[in-house]
Amino acid sequence: xxxxxxxxxxxxxxxxxxxxxxxxxxxxxxxxxxxxxxxxxxxxxxxxxxxxxxxxxxxxxxxxxxxxxxxxxxxxxxxxxxxxxxxxxxxxxxxxxxxxxxxxxxxxxxxxxxxxxxxxxxxxxxxxxxxxxxxxxxxxxxxxxxxxxxxxxxxxxxxxxxxxxxxxxxxxxxxxxxxxxxxxxxxxxxxxxxxxxxxxxxxxxxxxxxxxxxxxxxxxxxxxxxxxxxxxxxxxxxxxxxxxxxxxxxxxxxxxxxxxxxxxxxxxxxxxxxxxxxxxxxxxxxxxxxxxxxxxxxxxxxxxxxxxxxxxxxxxxxxxxxxxxxxxxxxxxxxxxxxxxxxxxxxxxxxxxxxxxxxxxxxxxxxxxxxxxxxxxxxxxxxxxxxxxxxxxxxxxxxxxxxxxxxxxxxxxxxxxxxxxxxxxxxxxxxxxxxxxxxxxxxxxxxxxxxxxxxxxxxxxxxxxxxxxxxxxxxxxxxxxxxxxxxxxxxxxxxxxxxxxxxxxxxxxxxxxxxxxxxxxxxxxxxxxxxxxxxxxxxxxxxxxxxxxxxxxxxxxxxxxxxx
Numbered sequence: 001x002x003x004x005x006x007x008x009x010x011x012x013x014x015x016x017x018x019x020x021x022x023x024x025x026x027x028x029x030x031x032x033x034x035x036x037x038x039x040x041x042x043x044x045x046x047x048x049x050x051x052x053x054x055x056x057x058x059x060x061x062x063x064x065x066x067x068x069x070x071x072x073x074x075x076x077x078x079x080x081x082x083x084x085x086x087x088x089x090x091x092x093x094x095x096x097x098x099x100x101x102x103x104x105x106x107x108x109x110x111x112x113x114x115x116x117x118x119x120x121x122x123x124x125x126x127x128x129x130x131x132x133x134x135x136x137x138x139x140x141x142x143x144x145x146x147x148x149x150x151x152x153x154x155x156x157x158x159x160x161x162x163x164x165x166x167x168x169x170x171x172x173x174x175x176x177x178x179x180x181x182x183x184x185x186x187x188x189x190x191x192x193x194x195x196x197x198x199x200x201x202x203x204x205x206x207x208x209x210x211x212x213x214x215x216x217x218x219x220x221x222x223x224x225x226x227x228x229x230x231x232x233x234x235x236x237x238x239x240x241x242x243x244x245x246x247x248x249x250x251x252x253x254x255x256x257x258x259x260x261x262x263x264x265x266x267x268x269x270x271x272x273x274x275x276x277x278x279x280x281x282x283x284x285x286x287x288x289x290x291x292x293x294x295x296x297x298x299x300x301x302x303x304x305x306x307x308x309x310x311x312x313x314x315x316x317x318x319x320x321x322x323x324x325x326x327x328x329x330x331x332x333x334x335x336x337x338x339x340x341x342x343x344x345x346x347x348x349x350x351x352x353x354x355x356x357x358x359x360x361x362x363x364x365x366x367x368x369x370x371x372x373x374x375x376x377x378x379x380x381x382x383x384x385x386x387x388x389x390x391x392x393x394x395x396x397x398x399x400x401x402x403x404x405x406x407x408x409x410x411x412x413x414x415x416x417x418x419x420x421x422x423x424x425x426x427x428x429x430x431x432x433x434x435x436x437x438x439x440x441x442x443x444x445x446x447x448x449x450x451x452x453x454x455x456x457x458x459x460x461x462x463x464x465x466x467x468x469x470x471x472x473x474x475x476x477x478x479x480x481x482x483x484x485x486x487x488x489x490x491x492x493x494x495x496x497x498x499x500x501x502x503x504x505x506x507x508x509x510x511x512x513x514x515x516x517x518x519x520x521x522x523x524x525x526x527x528x529x530x531x532x533x534x535x536x537x538x539x540x541x542x543x544x545x546x547x548x549x550x551x552x553x554x555x556x557x558x559x560x561x562x563x564x
Contacts, residue, residue, distance in 0.1 A: 044097060186216070186327065198327045263303045284322040
């Protein structure tokens with residue numbers, strides 16, 4: 001989106017509304033044809049009871065009480081209208097959206113693409129903050145609470161802001177209210193030379209914030225000195241910090257003297273806070289310290305910035321009081337709408353070092369291909385461990401991916417080789433003659449090429465993980481291990497699926513067409529269509545849209561698909 005293709009829209013989205021009014025918005029998590037849409041919003045005000053028509057293009061609806069819903073990009077103090085969606089597979093009136101009085105939205109599907117809520121197709125959905133919906137194969141949307149306009153920045157003038165959705169100069173990624181509040185706080189703290197504490201959950205980017213505090217300050221021209229203080233033995237804390245006298249006149253300087261005129265970053269304060277408290281008092285108050293073995297006082301011009309994976313109240317009172325500033329870095333669960341932007345940034349950065357992987361998992365513009373089911377999982381259940389854990393999970397998805405889309409990897413307990421509960425009870429082997437556990441079913445002539453390999457077999461040089469449900473891929477699927485909320489017909493039909501049908505179902509979960517599946521498995525399109533029809537019959541499903549919704553729900557448990 002360029003400046004000449006956007007326009008600032010009204011700060012009152014509904015009659016009588018104010019920029020501070022909290023409304024509900026549908027945030028774009030994934031858009032198949034336009035991946036840079038991630039982070040854009042469709043906002044509905046708290047007092048707006050009109051029907052908002054959402055879809056391709058921007059034609060005004062004919063009904064008098066209907067208005068065209070526009071995607072917008074929010075920045076502090078302004079809301080910019082985005083270009084109309086161009087996705088040809090979306091209908092012009094795909095969704096009719098209305099705000100309810102109880103802080104929820106109703107979504108009525110009017111388009112040719114199915115609407116999926118929690119993986120199940122529906123024509124009418126009621127969603128609240130935290131719910132994720134998909135327009136079949138095209139859009140993934142997260143419901144969030146947002147003001148009409150983000151509060152303007154109080155401590156800085158970001159006239160020339162970074163690109164929407166990209167990392168800023170400090171390396172922070174996100175467009176949510178919590179991350180903009182953090183940026184504003186950073187802009188204030190860098191103006192003052194007081195000591196600062198940066199705290200928040202593990203892996204959320206506290207060191208990134210700490211380095212930003214140094215780089216943008218008056219001390220930024222000198223190198224930052226950083227030390228993981230949790231690894232310093234208690235008896236050596238004083239020597240590490242202040243150095244010691246030796247045979248020579250100069251002795252050995254410590255971290256404080258190395259950081260003269262700059263910033264000393266004490267990373268992971270936590271358990272070391274007690275021993276440090278007794279050493280840092282005079283330094284933080286007066287800039288005064290003593291080397292070990294030298295009674296003479298020394299002075300240092302140094303700013304202390306520390307990180308903490310806990311609340312400040314866990315620090316000794318004397319130490320906590322010496323930090324003039326305390327900045328909290330929000331966790332991923334507090335800014336779920338930023339997760340697709342983080343995914344995009346992590347993958348673009350990571351794949352840049354691997355041209356072969358970039359060619360496989362990114363398009364010509366470098367946009368990563370991430371399966372929408374994987375993104376939905378990350379948004380609904382952000383990984384513990386923050387951005388660091390998110391990056392690790394993405395790379396495990398790359399390892400597990402059989403094709404050109406990064407898919408959800410097995411969960412940690414599966415990677416550790418733990419069998420899913422109840423898997424050991426499955427002893428029956430699937431018949432090799434094409435019959436199902438419930439009775440004989442004619443096997444397609446191409447079934448042999450779809451047979452899953454035994455445990456440890458490989459395809460295209462990669463080990464194929466066995467499906468989670470069937471005890472290393474040999475027995476029928478156990479309905480007791482299915483996700484909760486599936487229709488009874490699906491749970492009852494799972495054990496009757498043949499191995500070939502399971503493989504096709506795995507590919508359906510990636511939203512692949514019959515032609516795409518046939519190409520990957522080296523079988524005819526008709527063979528795949530026959531398998532899909534038999535799967536629908538066994539699971540009591542009607543139509544491919546319903547099959548897609550169920551397949552997405554089952555994807556994690558079936559494991560990643562194989563290629564022929």
